[in-house]
Amino acid sequence: MKISEHLLASHTRYKTPYYMVKGKKPGPTVILTAGVHGNEIASIRAADQLLSKLRQREFLITRGKLILVPIFNQAAYHKRIRGRPDLNRTFPKSSEAKAVHPLSGELFELAVKLQPDWYIDLHEANGLSSINPKRLGQTLIINPGSKAIPAARRIVSKLNSSIIDSTKHFTVRLKHKEGSGRTAASRLLHAKAITVETCWSLPLTKRIHYQSRIVQYLLEEAHLIDS
Secondary structure, eight states: OEEEEEEESTTSTTOEEEEEEEOSEEEEEEEEEOOSSTTOHHHHHHHHHHHHHHHTTSSOOOEEEEEEESOSOHHHHHHTSOOSSOGGGOSOSSSSOOOSSHHHHHHHHHHHHHOOSEEEEEEEESSOTTTOTTOOTTEEEEOTTOTTHHHHHHHHHHHHTTOSOGGGOOEEEEOOOTTOHHHHHHHHHOOEEEEEEEETTSOHHHHHHHHHHHHHHHHHHTTSSOO
8 A cells, every 4th residue: 555645726725634545456446535614623533544544554545546635625624624725515516617726626626637536525514414404414416317326325224233323323315416525526537426515413423433434335345455
């Protein structure tokens, strides 16, 4: 396994590190982002923990390639705000359109170059979806018709089997979100794209735990790691 560090938007004030992790064997490509919104701390902590484990070789990518962006919106993270503009509304909305922010533009250019098989975006949201279907907390969100739907359902089933309180169970949500990284990757690159949403009202340690487990399950589904 080999890890190299790179920069998105390197010649702008938005420059952001990302990491390319290559397994020894050929395989699929996965892009994993966190911190698109700077106040969604559990996503960032889970991504940071993954990077640390990769560096210490406690977690091995055995096949393919992982592109990891632990804190996509650095400025928003330092202020602990969602971000202005909301970067999850700035990705291309069609094959003719361009991203409307340097960060989303460079990330999507990288995605076009690499043609990822999977695109995973870690987030947090209000509410418990098992109680109120209008809320996005504790969900895996996939675009309708995506080939990622079966994998999302399998992951939710495995995760919920270990969560005793059913009000905190995860659900699968099918929806488009124009301008989001997920919808751009799904619609324009035909990647298996998934947004992970944990619920803000839960303890931070529990949210990080859920995010980390979901990432592990997704990397297993993508065959980058051994199950």
